[in-house]
Amino acid sequence: MAATRTTLAMHFVVVVAVMAEGPSGTTVLGTAPSPGARTLGMLFSPQLPMMARGFLWLMLTNLCALAVPRLVNIGIDIVEGRGATAPLSLSAVVALIVTLAVVGGVVRTQSRLVLFNAGRDVERALREDLFAHLATLSSTYFGRSSTGDLMSRLTNDLTNIRLLAGFALLNALNGILVVVVTLPLLFLLDVKVAAVSLLPFPLVIIAAQLVSKRMFRRTRENQDAIGALSTVVQESLAGQMVVRAFSQEDLVVARFVEKNDRVFHTSMRLARIRLLMGPLMGLMASFATAAALFSGGYAVAAGRMTIGDIVEINTRLVQLAWPMIALGFTLSVWQRGKASLSRINEVLVARPDVVDGAQRRSANSLQGPxxxxxxxxxxxxxxxxxxxxxxxxxxxxxxxxxxxxxxxxxxxxxxxxxxxxxxxxxxxxxxxxxxxxxxxxxxxxxxxxxxxxxxxxxxxxxxxxxxxxxxxxxxxxxxxxxxxxxxxxxxxxxxxxxxxxxxxxxxxxxxxxxxxxxxxxxxxxxxxxxxxxxxxxxxxxxxxxxxxxxxxxxxxxxxxxxxxxxxxxxxxxxxxxxxxxxxxxxxxxxxxxxxxxxxxxxxxxxGGLYATLWGEQQRREELAKRLRGDAA
Ligand SMILES: Nc1ncnc2c1ncn2[C@@H]1O[C@H](COP(=O)(O)OP(=O)(O)O)[C@@H](O)[C@H]1O
Ligand SMILES: [Mg+2]
CATH class of the missing domain: 3.40.50.300 (P-loop containing nucleotide triphosphate hydrolases)
Incomplete structure (x- = not known):
């Protein structure tokens, strides 16, 4: 049982640590690093009731899914002729499996709907805040920043936050639920077999930690490149008259190509590291299955386990592997969301350099001195x-x-x-x-x-x-x-x-x-x-x-x-x-x-500067008048 607690605790620590601590220095529940900046905790807290509801549905989903391996185990025992000790008949087992599949499907849809909607709410609220904040900033700020980049923060980056608050949160919660239910069941079946088959999992978790740090940096790099690209697009479209007038289409295209290439290269760098995660996790799952078969085989031979138990252990390992494989993807969405939040926070912490005083206007109109x-x-x-x-x-x-x-x-x-x-x-x-x-x-x-x-x-x-x-x-x-x-x-x-x-x-x-x-x-x-x-x-x-x-x-x-x-x-x-x-x-x-x-x-x-300028302008206007006269 000690092994159960350690592994469990480890998984929790990792999931929580990955969520809570990022290179941007924000924490899930910590206070904002500077005034105006949002933490994930601040974004999520208005959504807590909705998220709790989603979490309940998610628990139901997992109850349905996680009961199935035990039913299969019982079914195999019956088929093997140990039906006398079985609590259910074979047809009851089959009927239950089918029912759980149907109910599980309905409940899963519900949980996705609720949690994804929470993500959409987070996105909408943050977009409103961001836009309202932009309206308070002074012209100095807009002089410094580019419209295209701001647009990309208001669109791309907010999409990433929606995915973090919906998709990534759902997967993280789901992973925690599967682990919390599956691990004790595995150990209850056979401590030795469970311990051996779980050996590869800590490696997964360590690898995930290592990769996620790098993923954050590359994600941020990629998002900045997208911002720079939209700046070029926005400027060349807005300034297309000037571009044509000076026939500088080639220059504009060249600048576009350069920024576009940068987006391509940064997303390739990001994709390489993201792609690494899937196979890594898949490999670990296969190792676990092999280990289970190996140690389970001995247990069956020794009469400690039935064939049904081995099938159940294997099914549970596969169920456990899925959240682990998804963990890679979830981490990437999580990191992308956090990188986007840091870009949005850069805007939110900007303070107007012109601020309101207290003086209201008493009379109807200013007097004007x-x-x-x-x-x-x-x-x-x-x-x-x-x-x-x-x-x-x-x-x-x-x-x-x-x-x-x-x-x-x-x-x-x-x-x-x-x-x-x-x-x-x-x-x-x-x-x-x-x-x-x-x-x-x-x-x-x-x-x-x-x-x-x-x-x-x-x-x-x-x-x-x-x-x-x-x-x-x-x-x-x-x-x-x-x-x-x-x-x-x-x-x-x-x-x-x-x-x-x-x-x-x-x-x-x-x-x-x-x-x-x-x-x-x-x-x-x-x-x-x-x-x-x-x-x-x-x-x-x-x-x-x-x-x-x-x-x-x-x-x-x-x-x-x-x-x-x-x-x-x-x-x-x-x-x-x-x-x-x-x-x-x-x-x-x-x-x-x-x-x-x-x-x-x-x-x-x-006879100073003004007089000189006046003289010049008079001569020019005279000349213009004479030219018009000649033309007439
Ligand atoms: N946002 C800015 N950033 C940096 N320099 C600026 C900015 N706005 C104006 N300047 C500089 O301040 C000086 C005065 O600008 P301005 O008042 O716009 O001139 P003008 O007399 O032509 O209206 C110029 O040298 C200009 O380049
Ligand atoms: Mg001027």
């Missing part, structure tokens, strides 16, 4: 100053222009004001409250909040109207029509087949750059912001249209169906200096520093 003092914004790794010690005072309702060369920090300034980037040093005050203290939704919420219009307005594949009202669900048709006029989209809309109901292609590919920009501006205006941050968002629109739009913006948006809306505070970045002539104040940035400031006239008079 902005005060920037000594602002430093860092970018990149290692961090360097993108905005450097910048101070600006923007009174409510004023129009401030920002100019500067490419990379001078204009966009960073707007993003910091809109709280898309963290403030490294200094302060930004909106309505005399530090932006750090503002609750993000209070700051951004429509109407009367802060709106940013980036240079390349992103559009959803939806109708034009849906794109326009994205941030303003309450907008009326009159509001939408007013904005269409304001951003000079009227003629374009009339030319579209279904007007405002026209569906723009993915990211708005069916629109021109200028149309896209004006839709994006319209979307911001419909949210009726008190502070409007324009990041070169009319660069693809012609000069006259841009000036018309700016004039309209300065005199209020006029989109409020009820009352007229006061003019917002506007900060506008533009490469086209003529657009900013009417600004109350113009700041000129150089390497993140404010180098010049004043009105258009003041800056021209001072």
């Amino acid at each position: 902005i005060k920037v003092s000594g602002l430093v914004v860092n970018v990149g790794a290692p961090p360097r100053r993108g905005v450097d010690d910048l101070s600006i005072s923007v009174p409510a309702g004023s129009f401030v222009g920002v100019v500067g060369k490419i990379g001078s920090g204009k966009s960073l300034l707007l993003k910091a004001i809109a709280r898309q980037l963290p403030v490294e040093r200094g302060q930004i005050r909106i309505d005399d409250v530090d932006v750090i203290d503002w609750h993000l939704s209070a700051l951004r919420q429509a109407p009367g909040g802060v709106a940013v219009v980036p240079e390349d307005g992103f559009l959803f594949s939806a109708t034009l109207r849906e794109n326009l009202v994205f941030g303003a669900a309450a907008a009326t048709d009159a509001d939408v029509e007013a904005v269409v006029d304001l951003v000079d989209l009227r003629r374009d809309v009339e030319r579209f087949p279904q007007g405002l109901q026209t569906i723009v292609g993915e990211r708005g590919v069916t629109l021109s750059g200028g149309q896209r920009q004006r839709v994006a501006l319209g979307r911001a205006l419909l949210a009726r912001p008190a502070i409007l941050l324009l990041d070169d968002c009319l660069s693809a629109v012609d000069v006259e249209t841009e000036q018309n739009i700016i004039r309209a913006l300065q005199s209020g948006f006029g989109v409020d169906a009820g009352g007229h809306m006061a003019a917002a505070t506007i900060i506008m970045v533009s490469h086209r200096l003529s657009a900013l002539k009417v600004a109350d104040l113009i700041i000129s940035l150089d390497q993140g520093r404010g180098v010049e400031r004043g009105t258009h006239e003041e800056l021209l008079a001072s």
Whole structure:
């Protein structure tokens, strides 16, 4: 009996150890290694009632299956002529075997259904958490990570977790049940025979442990390769216009082939080690059968056992071998699930670098004064100053222009004001409250909040109207029509087949750059912001249209169906200096520093960087006008 306990204990220890301890350092029931990360225990605990139900069905299944070898044993005894001592008749034995097969089949289906459903629930809950978490992360995070890789985490990796929580759990539980029932029965039949035939099994367990460590590493390698592949696919599809324009199809295909090869090689490496498991386990099962026949033969000769006993032992060894063979596969699914969980945890532990403050908005609308003092914004790794010690005072309702060369920090300034980037040093005050203290939704919420219009307005594949009202669900048709006029989209809309109901292609590919920009501006205006941050968002629109739009913006948006809306505070970045002539104040940035400031006239008079740029642009516009004149 001592041998029983040792072997049993060993199997338990191994199964539990394999489940609990992985190279990722998470444990089944341990606490999460860092805030946000999930452990298997956290994923499973809401499913415990369902899993318990599945486990009950599984126990019934095994009762049915594990009774059969004993019935066969009794049947053989009867056939051999020892029917007198048998508790049942031969026909009763046969009827029982058939009944158990039918009942066992039904119950097995039930147990799979319940446990697999638990796996699906785990997957759904984790996917929801993951997506909700992504929504809290700031633009810095999305700047660092690739869409394709995130997509692969939201799909492939979650599938692996479903398999872990369903398939692998079922097999592990099943294995434990079979072992717990079979081992005592074997030893009750004959201790010596049982001990000899079980000799190969510890070797299996040790081999499984060795292989599983390596399997985790290779699995992780393979999953990262899949992530990299989906990045390439996603980028080349999204950027297919650029690819064609520069006829770089070959380059894209080459990059794809490289990543695809990597997926192939890593999955081959993984498959090699996974394939090793099956034969290894099968070999052990055959050794066990041979050992049973050998030692059982002697026991029969010595009169300690019947032929029926040997058949029962052999059947039980085969039943025991199956979970062992499946153990290899189960381990691989388990490790794959754990590797996937570690990839998902990488996302879950990411913290937004811009977080909510406590300040809610009391009045209906922000008033709009902005005060920037000594602002430093860092970018990149290692961090360097993108905005450097910048101070600006923007009174409510004023129009401030920002100019500067490419990379001078204009966009960073707007993003910091809109709280898309963290403030490294200094302060930004909106309505005399530090932006750090503002609750993000209070700051951004429509109407009367802060709106940013980036240079390349992103559009959803939806109708034009849906794109326009994205941030303003309450907008009326009159509001939408007013904005269409304001951003000079009227003629374009009339030319579209279904007007405002026209569906723009993915990211708005069916629109021109200028149309896209004006839709994006319209979307911001419909949210009726008190502070409007324009990041070169009319660069693809012609000069006259841009000036018309700016004039309209300065005199209020006029989109409020009820009352007229006061003019917002506007900060506008533009490469086209003529657009900013009417600004109350113009700041000129150089390497993140404010180098010049004043009105258009003041800056021209001072003869600095602004004056030089102005001269260049004037000459270019003159030239363009003359060329148009010649052509006419
Ligand atoms: N996410 C980022 N990571 C690293 N560097 C960045 C990032 N965003 C901007 N930068 C760098 O910061 C500087 C200012 O950028 P930006 O404000 O976008 O310039 P611009 O004046 O053209 O709008 C540039 O040198 C740019 O390369
Ligand atoms: Mg920019």
